[in-house]
Amino acid sequence: MTVAPALRHTAIPGLLVVDLAVHGDARGWFKENWQRAKMTEVGLPDFGPVQHSVAHNGPTGVTRGIHAEPWDKFVSIVQGKVFGAWVDLRAGATFGTVHTEELDEHTAVFVPRGIGNSYQTLLPDTVYSYLVNAHWSPDASYTMLNLADESVAIPWPIPLEEARISDKDRVHPRLSDVVPVRPPRTLILGTGQLGRALAAELPEAQVLSRADLDLTDPAEVAALDLSGVDTVINAAAFTAVDRAETPQGRREAWAANATGVAALAAVVARAGARLVHYSSDYVFDGTAEAAAEDEALAPLSVYGQSKAAGDLVVSVLPRHYLLRTAWVVGDGSNFVRTMQRLARSGAEPTVVSDQIGRLTFADELARATLHLLRTNAPHGTYHLTNGGEPGSWADVATAVFAHEGRAGSAVRPVTTQEYAASTGGAVAPRPARGVLDLARIEATGFVPRDQWAALKDYLATSP
Known part of the structure; x- marks a missing residue:
């Protein structure tokens, strides 16, 4: 029998952490990664996902982001463990607010558009699942924040100088230079x-x-x-x-x-x-x-x-x-x-x-x-x-x-x-x-x- 997910609010308005029930035995485990009726019943927005994407990171320490995307996003872990960091890049009183959370198979996060998200793998062969409510496009406009920005001071478990980071993600602007994301x-x-x-x-x-x-x-x-x-x-x-x-x-x-x-x-x-x-x-x-x-x-x-x-x-x-x-x-x-x-x-x-x-x-x-x-x-x-x-x-x-x-x-x-x-x-x-x-x-x-x-x-x- 499945158990309803539990919803946790954060200091960033609209950023919701979902605790998922995982059922396992000697054969392995099972979870309802996305169950619309149960999740909307506990308060998750009925955000209408249209695309499901899966990403794999091999080594420990792979660090991605911080990217604010032009769609809402439901992020969960299929395998492994990550340290997640989110920064509110939307215009308003909570601009620059930070939330961090470790994610594994038991945890998912709903990320509204305009909130920068970043993930650092804590175990090898980590697999992410993304549900989004707009189709990915190479022309989509992202708002970026530097992973090492001093004003948000994200406490990375693996220091950034030891992490695996793409060249693009190393040169994103500091918070003081970020143009806040306007609401849709x-x-x-x-x-x-x-x-x-x-x-x-x-x-x-x-x-x-x-x-x-x-x-x-x-x-x-x-x-x-x-x-x-x-x-x-x-x-x-x-x-x-x-x-x-x-x-x-x-x-x-x-x-x-x-x-x-x-x-x-x-x-x-x-x-x-x-x-x-x-x-x-x-x-x-x-x-x-x-x-x-x-x-x-x-x-x-x-x-x-x-x-x-x-x-x-x-x-x-x-x-x-x-x-x-x-x-x-x-x-x-x-x-x-x-x-x-x-x-x-x-x-x-x-x-x-x-x-x-x-x-x-x-x-x-x-x-x-x-x-x-x-x-x-x-x-x-x-x-x-x-x-x-x-x-x-x-x-x-x-x-x-x-x-x-x-x-x-x-x-x-x-x-x-x-x-x-x-x-x-x-x-x-x-x-x-x-x-x-x-x-x-x-x-x-x-x-x-x-x-x-x-x-x-x-x-x-x-x-």
């Missing part, structure tokens, strides 16, 4: 309410508007350059729910929310990047008390159908976060700002009272996204809205009116059917209950803020 790029698609909130949380990310990239144009999407991009956050979508019920709107909704997402997913998969994509409670029929992530898809509208199709595409990517949300409110035109304006103008609006859900403030959704990315939460589908007691659109409107000093009776509640009849136009069917179960994202350590408290703070800001 994050690309945000979309400049709507959510896109702007994401950009505020990720000021170094590149943001593409529809003018920069038309998601409905397969040729444009196929030509998207993702070199150096680790994460693509797709906040672009067709969201005109009622317009999607018209012949032209139907085409536009499917082009952006399904066909375009499929084209984007293909580009992301080829680049080995991670995709963050947003979906909607409209992929459900609204019959669940609180829809969990595995609730059966049963969209009522064209918009919901197009979003459900996008969900299915994204769900097959190895590295993805699919965040379903509802009732998004952010910087710009939205239901809450409309009610605030009507309250100030003295109006008495009719508002639907039989659709129940929770608001999602765009900055809350952006923070949840960063939480998943920064904690390396398990990939997959998560539901995210603000928390607290659900309510109707009429309840939200009443709260807005009360904030503006208007009586709740100024908001006139109506049924969805009554509202649809009063518009005289095409109104898409909507789920009567759009409440999403938040247990899975809360289990990662992110607890969404109460929607009613968040609403008060939002209303206190200038529209």
